Amino acid sequence: MERIVLGYDGSVASVAALSWTAARSARGSTRVDVVLVASPFSKDRAPGLERLGDAEAFLRERVPGLEVELHRLDGSVPESLAEAAEGADLVVIGIHPGHPIRAAAAGWSPLRVSIRATAPVCMVPVGWVEGDDPVTVGVADDASSQSAIDFGVAEAIATGVSVRLVHSWLMPSPVFDYGTAIAVDPTAVIEDHRKILRAGVERVLHGGPAVAVESELIRDSRAAALLRFASRSSLLLIGTHRRGVLAGSLLGSVAQEVLWRADCPVCVVPPQQRREPGLTPATSTVEAGRG
Numbered sequence: 001m002e003r004i005v006l007g008y009d010g011s012v013a014s015v016a017a018l019s020w021t022a023a024r025s026a027r028g029s030t031r032v033d034v035v036l037v038a039s040p041f042s043k044d045r046a047p048g049l050e051r052l053g054d055a056e057a058f059l060r061e062r063v064p065g066l067e068v069e070l071h072r073l074d075g076s077v078p079e080s081l082a083e084a085a086e087g088a089d090l091v092v093i094g095i096h097p098g099h100p101i102r103a104a105a106a107g108w109s110p111l112r113v114s115i116r117a118t119a120p121v122c123m124v125p126v127g128w129v130e131g132d133d134p135v136t137v138g139v140a141d142d143a144s145s146q147s148a149i150d151f152g153v154a155e156a157i158a159t160g161v162s163v164r165l166v167h168s169w170l171m172p173s174p175v176f177d178y179g180t181a182i183a184v185d186p187t188a189v190i191e192d193h194r195k196i197l198r199a200g201v202e203r204v205l206h207g208g209p210a211v212a213v214e215s216e217l218i219r220d221s222r223a224a225a226l227l228r229f230a231s232r233s234s235l236l237l238i239g240t241h242r243r244g245v246l247a248g249s250l251l252g253s254v255a256q257e258v259l260w261r262a263d264c265p266v267c268v269v270p271p272q273q274r275r276e277p278g279l280t281p282a283t284s285t286v287e288a289g290r291g
Contacts (some may be wrong), residue, residue, distance in 0.1 A: 001029045001067075005085040006092045007077070007113070008034050010051035012126050013094030018055055020124040020265060021092050022062040027158055031067040032059060033088070037080040038072060048072050077109045082116035091121040097260055111256060114240065114268040120151055122235075122267040123259060132161055133264075134214070136233040138226050138254065139167040139200040141193075145239035148269040149203050152237045153211055161234060162212035165200045168225035169193040169217070193217060223257035230262040237267050 006021045008014045025032060034055045036048050052070040059068050073080045085091045095110050114121040137152040139145050149165070156163045171189060197215050204213045218225035230236055238255050255268050 001031055002090065003031045003033065003088045004090045004092060005033045005035055005081065005088045005119075006055070007037070007081050007094075008051065008055045009036055009048075010054070011094065013096050013124075015094065016126050016128045017092045017094035017122075017124045018058055020122070020128055020130075022059055023130050025059065025063045025066055030063075031069070033069045033071060033084060034059075035071045035073060035081060035084045037077045038074055078112035078116050081113050082118075085117050085119050088119045091117050091119050093121065093123055095123045095125055095259065097125045097127075097263060110259065111253075114255065114270075118270060120267050120269040122265050124265045125263055127263070128265060131234050132159070133232050133234045134162045134164040135159075135235045135237065136164045136166055136226065136229045137200075137237040138222060138239070139165050139197055140222070140239055141196060144271070145200070146203065147272045148237040148239040148267075149200055150207060150272075151267070151269045152235070153204055153207055155235055155237075156211050157209055159234065162214060163204055164229060164233070165197060165204070165213065165215045166225055166229060167193060167197040167200065167215070167217055168220050168222050170219065170221065190217075221257075222254045226254070226258050227261055230258070230264050233264045235265050235267060236262055237269055240268050240270055 004021055004025065006017060008018060021032060024030070034052055036052050038048050049070075049072060052072060056068050056070055059066055071084060073084065081091060081093070091113060093110055093113060110121075110123050114123075135152045135156045137145065137148050139149070149163075152163050169189065171186060194217060197217050201213055201215050204211065216225075216229070218228065220228075226236060226238070236258065238258065240255065255266065259266050
């Protein structure tokens with residue numbers, strides 16, 4: 001059974017995440033933990049419990065028989081959601097595209113959740129509409145995107161769509177040796193990046209059940225290359241080095257650049273974690289509803 005942790009507070013963004021979760025849960029055996037994180041200084045819990053009840057009613061109407069648990073937690077959103085998601089298969093939260101300033105004011109919650117959570121974190125934009133476009137995966141120069149490729153293949157198989165692998169490259173600056181510029185061979189650079197993309201394709205083809213795969217080698221930054229296909233993707237997947245929001249802002253986090261401009265769900269997939277069979281997820285206080 002797949003366990004999904006849904007961050008929900010009744011906002012427009014969280015409603016988009018709720019709709020996406022319902023569509024995914026309709027695939028098969030799923031348990032959804034709906035988590036509302038409230039300020040620890042709030043004394044009135046009734047509005048939060050009412051929002052949780054609305055979310056449960058929506059999920060049960062869309063997916064009869066779905067196992068749903070409701071949780072109201074006090075604390076900060078990133079830490080509380082990450083703790084609630086311990087042992088989960090997926091975390092889902094909603095976002096407002098085009099509002100990175102609002103996100104910064106709120107403490108970059110979506111990105112902080114993806115940094116802290118050990119499960120993939122899917123961020124669903126307001127206005128999301130279900131479609132049958134390919135699942136697009138960004139292929140990095142290193143092994144950080146391997147889990148994202150595997151996750152993308154599983155998603156493509158489950159939804160009956162193809163996988164699109166996108167790898168980008170930029171010509172490196174000349175190397176200076178004792179005051180002399182050593183030119184970089186463009187042909188060799190391109191071939192190196194073709195090999196990286198071919199390795200990604202091979203991982204898809206030999207990773208399990210057959211799935212249609214297409215590949216795109218783009219001369220551009222990683223974020224710009226991925227954004228070319230965002231409007232033609234059902235899901236955009238990115239691996240992570242888990243370097244943090246501050247480091248990402250200084251070093252160039254692809255997720256940070258893509259998230260607020262993509263009009264499809266963006267999923268940040270961490271490196272694979274070893275999980276023992278039958279591992280019991282961490283429990284949290286359930287204050288309303290249990291199915």
